[in-house]
Amino acid sequence: MSWDFSTDPDYQEQLEWMAEFVRREIWPLETIWPELGLEGLDKAIAPLQDQVKARGLWATHLPPELGGQGMGQVRLGLMHEVLGTSPIAPLAFGNAAPDSGNSEILAMAGTPEQKERWLTPLLAGDLRSAFSMTEPHTSGSDPTQLQTRAVRDGDGWVIDGHKWFSSNGSIADFLIVMAVSSPEARPSQRASMFIVPVETPGVEILRDVPTMEHPWEQFGGYGGHSEITYNSVRVPGEALLGGEGEGFVLAQQRLGPGRIHHCMRWLGVARRAFDMMCERATYRYAHGSVLAQKQTVQNWIADSAAEMQAARLMTLHAAWVMDSEGARAARTDVALIKFYGAKVLHDVVDRALQVHGSLGYSTDLPLEQMYRSARAARIYDGPDEVHRQSVARHILHGYQPPLDGVPSEHLPTRREQARERFAHILDAVTAND
Numbered sequence: 001m002s003w004d005f006s007t008d009p010d011y012q013e014q015l016e017w018m019a020e021f022v023r024r025e026i027w028p029l030e031t032i033w034p035e036l037g038l039e040g041l042d043k044a045i046a047p048l049q050d051q052v053k054a055r056g057l058w059a060t061h062l063p064p065e066l067g068g069q070g071m072g073q074v075r076l077g078l079m080h081e082v083l084g085t086s087p088i089a090p091l092a093f094g095n096a097a098p099d100s101g102n103s104e105i106l107a108m109a110g111t112p113e114q115k116e117r118w119l120t121p122l123l124a125g126d127l128r129s130a131f132s133m134t135e136p137h138t139s140g141s142d143p144t145q146l147q148t149r150a151v152r153d154g155d156g157w158v159i160d161g162h163k164w165f166s167s168n169g170s171i172a173d174f175l176i177v178m179a180v181s182s183p184e185a186r187p188s189q190r191a192s193m194f195i196v197p198v199e200t201p202g203v204e205i206l207r208d209v210p211t212m213e214h215p216w217e218q219f220g221g222y223g224g225h226s227e228i229t230y231n232s233v234r235v236p237g238e239a240l241l242g243g244e245g246e247g248f249v250l251a252q253q254r255l256g257p258g259r260i261h262h263c264m265r266w267l268g269v270a271r272r273a274f275d276m277m278c279e280r281a282t283y284r285y286a287h288g289s290v291l292a293q294k295q296t297v298q299n300w301i302a303d304s305a306a307e308m309q310a311a312r313l314m315t316l317h318a319a320w321v322m323d324s325e326g327a328r329a330a331r332t333d334v335a336l337i338k339f340y341g342a343k344v345l346h347d348v349v350d351r352a353l354q355v356h357g358s359l360g361y362s363t364d365l366p367l368e369q370m371y372r373s374a375r376a377a378r379i380y381d382g383p384d385e386v387h388r389q390s391v392a393r394h395i396l397h398g399y400q401p402p403l404d405g406v407p408s409e410h411l412p413t414r415r416e417q418a419r420e421r422f423a424h425i426l427d428a429v430t431a432n433d
């Protein structure tokens with residue numbers, strides 16, 4: 001037996017340091033983020049990054065040979081739960097999306113030259129990147145439909161296509177672009193990844209698409225989702241990342257751990273919203289009592305606590321499966337937590353907002369922002385429905401129709417079988433009557 005829910009004391013100490021550091025040093029920056037702008041934020045965060053590095057907690061998602069800690073997904077997950085409490089914290093720890101995922105792909109599939117040119121400065125925070133896969137006119141849920149093409153041209157490639165929602169595209173130095181390079185191959189082997197510097201002729205970053213999260217027009221800020229056209233973009237052969245036709249395999253490898261980190265970060269957000277809900281309930285007075293004494297509010301608190309605990313254990317379990325049996329074995333567990341975790345995040349933030357009434361709806365509290373960004377969690381990295389479908393398919397593989405067409409649990413049939421099997425006892429009981 002080796003079931004164990006404890007965290008080893010050394011790492012627990014690191015987690016406590018992170019929690020205190022994030023709350024003391026990073027939460028205050030959230031309130032002046034828009035005033036600081038990109039440059040000011042970088043300046044404010046640089047000394048914090050030095051502290052994180054000194055503590056050995058910088059870019060921990062990578063293996064030790066690339067400067068990471070090789071911590072494994074359970075420890076990383078626990079770390080992301082702490083960092084998730086603030087949208088800025090991952091920047092201070094060198095593991096903000098999409099750079100973290102892109103650095104994983106580069107670490108996994110990059111040549112030594114690609115690593116030196118792109119990965120090393122990306123990890124040092126000297127470059128920024130974006131992942132450019134989703135297109136406005138094809139379904140992102142079914143990327144085998146991608147229309148962006150990469151055509152061989154001498155030693156290099158020419159890329160043509162239209163992408164959007166390439167997060168951080170407008171502040172990136174380079175883009176990792178997914179394009180169909182072998183249209184005749186099997187659908188899952190048609191696409192490849194290419195490293196495209198943003199200044200390459202033909203790359204046009206049209207706009208950051210205004211969203212629920214950032215409803216106002218802006219360009220060139222952290223977290224913008226860029227619309228980009230690639231018009232006869234010529235890149236050299238060395239731009240190919242991984243093998244030709246390996247685009248989907250690499251994307252899957254990037255997404256598995258990334259989804260665990262997302263789910264743990266969502267729990268960090270949910271916990272913060274939950275704390276606000278509980279605090280408000282203790283003193284807001286209406287109709288003869290504080291809100292904490294209303295049964296509906298009590299239900300919301302209890303349901304939220306139960307759901308967060310369930311999501312946390314499910315996510316840590318998925319991380320544990322990934323650590324102990326590998327990413328493939330964890331695929332269904334990861335799909336489960338992706339849609340379940342997104343729902344928990346949404347519901348907890350929604351209840352916390354409701355308990356605060358108009359204050360919750362206002363921008364005087366961070367709840368409305370949490371609510372807007374929570375909505376996106378049900379869409380990015382695969383919409384809920386796709387993950388539910390993949391979980392259900394996996395589960396259904398374990399089932400067969402009954403040979404005789406009768407449900408296995410059909411009571412009259414089972415009763416008949418039991419009567420035959422236990423006839424001697426039934427006969428004796430009847431004889432005694």
Ligand SMILES: Cc1cc2nc3c(=O)[nH]c(=O)nc-3n(C[C@H](O)[C@H](O)[C@H](O)COP(=O)(O)OP(=O)(O)OC[C@H]3O[C@@H](n4cnc5c(N)ncnc54)[C@H](O)[C@@H]3O)c2cc1C
Binds near residue numbers: 098132167225385
């Ligand atoms: C905040 C945010 C950040 C993002 N960042 C990036 C990024 O950095 N890089 C990038 O390339 N992309 C990014 N995306 C895009 C994201 O990956 C896609 O939006 C996602 O894959 C869904 O694709 P789609 O928007 O084309 O929706 P569609 O594929 O058109 O799906 C629309 C809806 O159809 C339904 N649906 C789809 N398939 C099924 C099914 N099998 N069964 C039942 N219903 C189904 C679902 O309800 C789904 O929501 C981001 C998106 C958001 C919201």
